[in-house]
Amino acid sequence: MSRSEATIPASAVTAFAVILAGGGGTRLWPSSRRARPKQLLTLGGSESLLAAAVRRARAVVGLERTLVVTAADQEKQIRAAVPALPAANVIAEPTPRNTAPAVGLGAVAAARRAGPDAVIAVLPADPFIGDDREYERLLRAAIAEARETIVTIGITPTRAETGFGYIHLGSPTGARPHGARVHDVGAFVEKPDRATAEAYVASKSYLWNSGMFFLTARRMFEEARRHLPALADVLDAAVAAPDEAAAAAVVRARYAEAPSISIDNGIMERAGGLRVLPGDFGWNDVGSWAAVAAIRPADDRGNVVLGGATLVDGEGSLVIADEGAPFVGVVGVKDLVVVATKDAVLVVPKSRAQDVKKIVEAAKKSGRHDLL
Amino acid sequence: MSRSEATIPASAVTAFAVILAGGGGTRLWPSSRRARPKQLLTLGGSESLLAAAVRRARAVVGLERTLVVTAADQEKQIRAAVPALPAANVIAEPTPRNTAPAVGLGAVAAARRAGPDAVIAVLPADPFIGDDREYERLLRAAIAEARETIVTIGITPTRAETGFGYIHLGSPTGARPHGARVHDVGAFVEKPDRATAEAYVASKSYLWNSGMFFLTARRMFEEARRHLPALADVLDAAVAAPDEAAAAAVVRARYAEAPSISIDNGIMERAGGLRVLPGDFGWNDVGSWAAVAAIRPADDRGNVVLGGATLVDGEGSLVIADEGAPFVGVVGVKDLVVVATKDAVLVVPKSRAQDVKKIVEAAKKSGRHDLL
Numbered sequence: 001m002s003r004s005e006a007t008i009p010a011s012a013v014t015a016f017a018v019i020l021a022g023g024g025g026t027r028l029w030p031s032s033r034r035a036r037p038k039q040l041l042t043l044g045g046s047e048s049l050l051a052a053a054v055r056r057a058r059a060v061v062g063l064e065r066t067l068v069v070t071a072a073d074q075e076k077q078i079r080a081a082v083p084a085l086p087a088a089n090v091i092a093e094p095t096p097r098n099t100a101p102a103v104g105l106g107a108v109a110a111a112r113r114a115g116p117d118a119v120i121a122v123l124p125a126d127p128f129i130g131d132d133r134e135y136e137r138l139l140r141a142a143i144a145e146a147r148e149t150i151v152t153i154g155i156t157p158t159r160a161e162t163g164f165g166y167i168h169l170g171s172p173t174g175a176r177p178h179g180a181r182v183h184d185v186g187a188f189v190e191k192p193d194r195a196t197a198e199a200y201v202a203s204k205s206y207l208w209n210s211g212m213f214f215l216t217a218r219r220m221f222e223e224a225r226r227h228l229p230a231l232a233d234v235l236d237a238a239v240a241a242p243d244e245a246a247a248a249a250v251v252r253a254r255y256a257e258a259p260s261i262s263i264d265n266g267i268m269e270r271a272g273g274l275r276v277l278p279g280d281f282g283w284n285d286v287g288s289w290a291a292v293a294a295i296r297p298a299d300d301r302g303n304v305v306l307g308g309a310t311l312v313d314g315e316g317s318l319v320i321a322d323e324g325a326p327f328v329g330v331v332g333v334k335d336l337v338v339v340a341t342k343d344a345v346l347v348v349p350k351s352r353a354q355d356v357k358k359i360v361e362a363a364k365k366s367g368r369h370d371l372l
Numbered sequence: 373m374s375r376s377e378a379t380i381p382a383s384a385v386t387a388f389a390v391i392l393a394g395g396g397g398t399r400l401w402p403s404s405r406r407a408r409p410k411q412l413l414t415l416g417g418s419e420s421l422l423a424a425a426v427r428r429a430r431a432v433v434g435l436e437r438t439l440v441v442t443a444a445d446q447e448k449q450i451r452a453a454v455p456a457l458p459a460a461n462v463i464a465e466p467t468p469r470n471t472a473p474a475v476g477l478g479a480v481a482a483a484r485r486a487g488p489d490a491v492i493a494v495l496p497a498d499p500f501i502g503d504d505r506e507y508e509r510l511l512r513a514a515i516a517e518a519r520e521t522i523v524t525i526g527i528t529p530t531r532a533e534t535g536f537g538y539i540h541l542g543s544p545t546g547a548r549p550h551g552a553r554v555h556d557v558g559a560f561v562e563k564p565d566r567a568t569a570e571a572y573v574a575s576k577s578y579l580w581n582s583g584m585f586f587l588t589a590r591r592m593f594e595e596a597r598r599h600l601p602a603l604a605d606v607l608d609a610a611v612a613a614p615d616e617a618a619a620a621a622v623v624r625a626r627y628a629e630a631p632s633i634s635i636d637n638g639i640m641e642r643a644g645g646l647r648v649l650p651g652d653f654g655w656n657d658v659g660s661w662a663a664v665a666a667i668r669p670a671d672d673r674g675n676v677v678l679g680g681a682t683l684v685d686g687e688g689s690l691v692i693a694d695e696g697a698p699f700v701g702v703v704g705v706k707d708l709v710v711v712a713t714k715d716a717v718l719v720v721p722k723s724r725a726q727d728v729k730k731i732v733e734a735a736k737k738s739g740r741h742d743l744l
Binding site for chain 2 (some may be wrong): 030310312313325326327328329330331332333336338340341342343344345346347348349352355356358359360362363366368371
């Protein structure tokens with residue numbers, strides 16, 4: 001047990017991390033694919049986004065209580081990517097059902113091991129975190145608060161982003177767990193247009209919805225019963241199963257009955273009494289290649305060059321040669337993204353990094369399903 | 373014998389094409405390499421530049437009198453690229469000695485087969501020719517004139533190019549072989565600076581030096597005797613050899629004695645009485661990727677996409693995926709060159725296409741000799 005694991009006495013609260021690692025997505029194509037999802041990429045760092053998420057969770061809840069929920073077709077790679085994790089801590093959805101049922105599986109595992117008062121910290125696997133210490137402090141604070149109600153961490157916005165949902169801050173509760181501020185949640189609001197996003201940021205009373213949620217397993221089952229009863233039926237049956245094999249059999253047999261809905265839409269936006277902790281720890285959702293450029297050290301002309309690519313006379317550009325990629329030579333470009341893998345090359349201006357999907361669509365249309 | 377071969381009666385002049393195909397060069401890297409020189413590239417066309425050069429020469433002098441001089445380490449690929457050519461018509465330099473000695477080898481072959489009054493048409497293998505008919509007309513005109521003196525074809529400039537040598541037009545001779553104009557050569561002038569190039573083009577009395585020369589084998593030997601005696605010794609001995617095997621043995625044994633010098637510097641700029649025919653037949657030296665973009669059909673936004681690459685929302689760009697290259701997806705770029713081969717990717721603004729050499733140097737420095 002590391003020093004940081006010791007900072008939360010087990011007597012106070014038993015917490016599990018439920019790391020959601022089932023995502024696909026093509027925003028980091030060609031590096032990310034269905035067969036190599038974003039959370040498994042290192043993006044020029046020393047560990048994958050998932051390995052980093054597991055490392056941070058371990059520091060707070062311990063490795064034995066770090067769970068990873070993933071999709072069946074990604075299970076093998078996920079296990080290989082975090083070999084130190086106990087085998088039973090990687091939980092594969094029998095069939096894809098979005099994040100509400102996936103969180104349910106984590107809650108079942110936590111409740112079966114430590115009882116329904118165990119707190120689960122629901123953590124997406126794929127954001128980048130710049131300040132691990134601050135992040136871990138907020139995790140401890142949110143876990144402490146989660147004994148009472150559902151807690152989320154909202155990210156203090158650094159720009160008028162239109163690609164995220166926001167959380168409107170309600171009144172402060174006065175609590176200061178681990179020094180963190182705690183507010184009631186005013187409301188979850190959908191992705192805003194540009195002007196609205198700017199108003200949100202200027203008001204200082206909106207945070208980005210990070211998708212991190214903290215609640216007891218019991219609360220998860222109660223909310224599922226209220227809002228997603230078909231899911232609750234499956235979860236309750238799994239919790240009630242006499243042993244792990246029987247619980248797994250219930251999930252295998254009945255998981256498909258659960259509705260396919262996100263934890264945000266299915267539970268969080270419908271539940272009452274939520275609290276939010278503002279967090280500021282270099283969170284980056286790595287939602288595009290432009291974001292990757294922002295999380296890695298740049299040279300004095302703002303270039304980020306990863307994986308042995310060669311850039312001459314560049315400015316503000318991101319050039320990546322993945323393992324097995326051809327030699328990549330780029331000269332004289334400005335604000336450009338060039339990413340090469342062994343079977344595909346992407347070239348796109350940084351300002352149009354979201355348009356990678358147009359290339360993915362083109363590859364799909366031309367029958368190159370091997371590239372998706 | 374085709375109709376066009378018949379237009380020059382053998383009784384009038386026996387002419388050989390001496391196609392110089394020994395070049396290396398990295399200006400079209402990564403497609404061109406030492407092991408895959410520019411003249412072997414198709415650049416999105418249906419035939420390699422060399423195959424096109426052979427095809428045009430054949431139309432004028434016949435296949436039997438079309439010779440290709442190449443470097444020993446390129447001989448095998450050159451033969452494979454023009455399989456219809458008689459085996460004896462591919463002549464490999466035993467060791468690299470630049471173009472003056474290479475032309476000498478062509479002159480030896482012509483003289484041994486048809487006597488020293490045979491005309492040799494010295495033709496670089498790697499320019500692109502847009503108008504084959506007009507080019508072939510000029511070839512016939514230059515060959516006809518070459519019975520009397522050394523003739524060159526100068527290209528009517530279409531821009532103030534600083535990368536070429538120029539030929540200053542002297543007085544017209546009044547001759548109109550095949551309808552072509554003939555001038556004395558005023559002077560060969562070196563690559564000019566920008567302002568000088570602009571003045572040249574404005575004056576209409578300068579032509580680009582195309583490196584095409586026409587002269588009898590006898591004249592070649594005489595000029596070599598005068599200006600490059602060590603070369604003349606080798607050529608004379610090869611011409612005097614009793615049979616082809618003996619001639620080949622002379623070349624093998626003594627070619628290294630010849631100085632390494634270009635036909636331009638070694639002979640043409642030193643010889644007297646030269647004539648020049650202005651030519652205008654869509655000549656393009658394909659000296660950079662920007663030039664490649666100019667010789668292939670563009671879409672209505674000025675993009676040239678070759679080899680199955682995918683370009684979305686591009687403008688004025690050249691995107692090439694060579695055989696065996698990864699899938700190439702480019703979106704939203706302007707005036708950019710992207711070239712992928714199976715082992716290398718180049719990205720460079722069209723305006724900086726000459727800077728590909730910086731990448732080649734970088735590859736060299738990092739020990740990637742396989743990419744050169």
